[in-house]
Amino acid sequence: MPLSYRQPGVVFTDHHFGVPLDHDQPAGEQIELFAREAVAPGRDPEGLPWLVYLQGGPGFGANRFAGASAWLPRALEEYRVLLLDQRGTGRSTPATRQTLPARGGPREQADYLTRFRSDSIVRDCEAIRPVLTGGAPWTVLGQSFGGFCATSYLSTAPEGLSAALITGGLPSLDGHADDVYRAAYPRISRKVGAHYLRYPMDVERAWRIAAHLAEHEVVTGGGYRLTVEAFQSLGILLGSGDGSHRLHYLLEHAFVRTPSGPALADAFLEEVHALLSHAGHPLYAVVHESIYAQDHRATGWSAERVRAEFPEFDAARTWAGKGPLLFTGETVHPWMFTADPALRPLRETAGLLAERTDWTPLYDADRLARNEVPVAAAVYHDDMYVDTAHSLATARTVRGLRTWVTDEFEHDGVRVGGGRVLDRLLALVRDEV
Structure with missing residues (x-):
């Protein structure tokens, strides 16, 4: 049974899921995913839509909030939030110098880690979505590498999304x-x-x-x-x-x-x-x-x-x-x-x-050009981590994507900007601005 506990301004519930290491072999080896659900106190979670937060990185677990802070209070006004520890991070099955030797030598470890990119993270999300939503689509909020994952989501499983919100994370679709x-x-x-x-x-x-x-x-x-x-x-x-x-x-x-x-x-x-x-x-x-x-x-x-x-x-x-x-x-x-x-x-x-040279595509430009999911992206002008020109080129490829280009923030705008960044993105996907 999921464990729930309170912090100031938020009720957290811990969730654990088993997913295939290789989604093309669903009956094969399973790994564990951990996610922390957040709901505002006094709200009925069953009546709220889901928002899934995809952390930046790669390799970082989701934010460990001490109560309702940063962008979380704004999200809790209308969402049931899922803070996902992407595979290999946080409390999900870890991949470290201590655990990877169980896979075998360096070659076996490298083979294992090819399944820790955005395409596998998206398929993880799709595996757990029916468990949590009963099959209903949800909104994703992708920060930095989380935005790469959101773009991959739009390329491969847009039917799972009601909206996509991206902050500092529109990738180049074909750049090496x-x-x-x-x-x-x-x-x-x-x-x-x-x-x-x-x-x-x-x-x-x-x-x-x-x-x-x-x-x-x-x-x-x-x-x-x-x-x-x-x-x-x-x-x-x-x-x-x-x-x-x-x-x-x-x-x-x-x-x-x-x-x-x-x-x-x-x-x-x-x-x-x-x-x-x-x-x-x-x-x-x-x-x-x-x-x-x-x-x-x-x-x-x-x-x-x-x-x-x-x-x-x-x-x-x-x-x-x-x-x-x-x-x-x-x-x-x-x-x-x-x-x-x-x-x-x-x-x-x-x-x-x-x-390695056996890498497969992460994005589908043709499918993105036919996109029907509401998408908004905050593009931070002269972002040191993600190239603005690359992001804007991708934005022009994704049908219906609305951008907010700003120099008010650096790459961590969604953290330091509190609810303002999230509020702006939500207004954009809802055509309120």
Whole structure:
């Protein structure tokens, strides 16, 4: 029997479902999905339509709300909300360095993880929808990678949807990972430039930290090997609304004086470890580039290869006095699988995924062109994680999709914007604006 409990402003109910690992073999191996239902206190859930939240990532479980916060209060005004831990995440059957060896060696692990993309997540949703709705369609809210899943949903099972709401997550329908990163690196450079304009003192601070790392072997208390490249990857913060400020405050207390000279402070290294470690979300790194893989083309460590086309990100340029150190963003690199103890056992598995060519399409442009499901998408102008031009090109492909292009928010607009983003999207799909 499902377990229900209360927090301020919301009643939660835990649900567990068994679904096929491979939906093409429904009688085969089963994995477990976990989802948390949320309803406003005093509301009869049986009289409410369902809204399914698809978390960004890949590799992250659904938000763990402490009461009704962020966009949830607006959703609870009229929906019964399902916070789904996508396969491999949260309380669903996990896929980590601790569990994946049960599958066998790296090749067996890689084969297993090919079933953890948006197409399988959509089929999971369709497997549990009849159980919860009795067969009625539901609304999906997809944030970031969740928007990729929503687009795949519209391509493959639109009959399951009454509406689709997408925030910062309209993918390129046919772009290779190389195209994604060629568009990404100039955006990242602009974000770093904006950060240094806001905090010019950080130019020297970042240079000093990087120079120290180039001369010393530094390992965090949690075992993460902090190299110059790893330090640069802290630029992932710059894609969120408060990220520039967080990066600034991190850099300002990096060093302490010791009897042996300046050293990176324990407090700094502890914060850096928390930001860079993938222990809580290893799938983010392992399957990240495969979310772009289609049409029998290998990703081949795309972000690493494409970065070589943008020499301004090379720290050697900074040492030569040719410009400030540039941080990087939402990119995954082979060195992460030696730097991060949570990823080291999965290095070969990730490499095999990067080499695969048997990827199938995730989107159906022809079906999207005939779409009849009401769809609205928030497109964040100059989003560091998802290219605006790619998103708008996709928006033009999806029949009836309405966009809200805004520079009021960064990629995390649905979190920091509270109910405003959701309210706007609902108004768009209902033709109220």
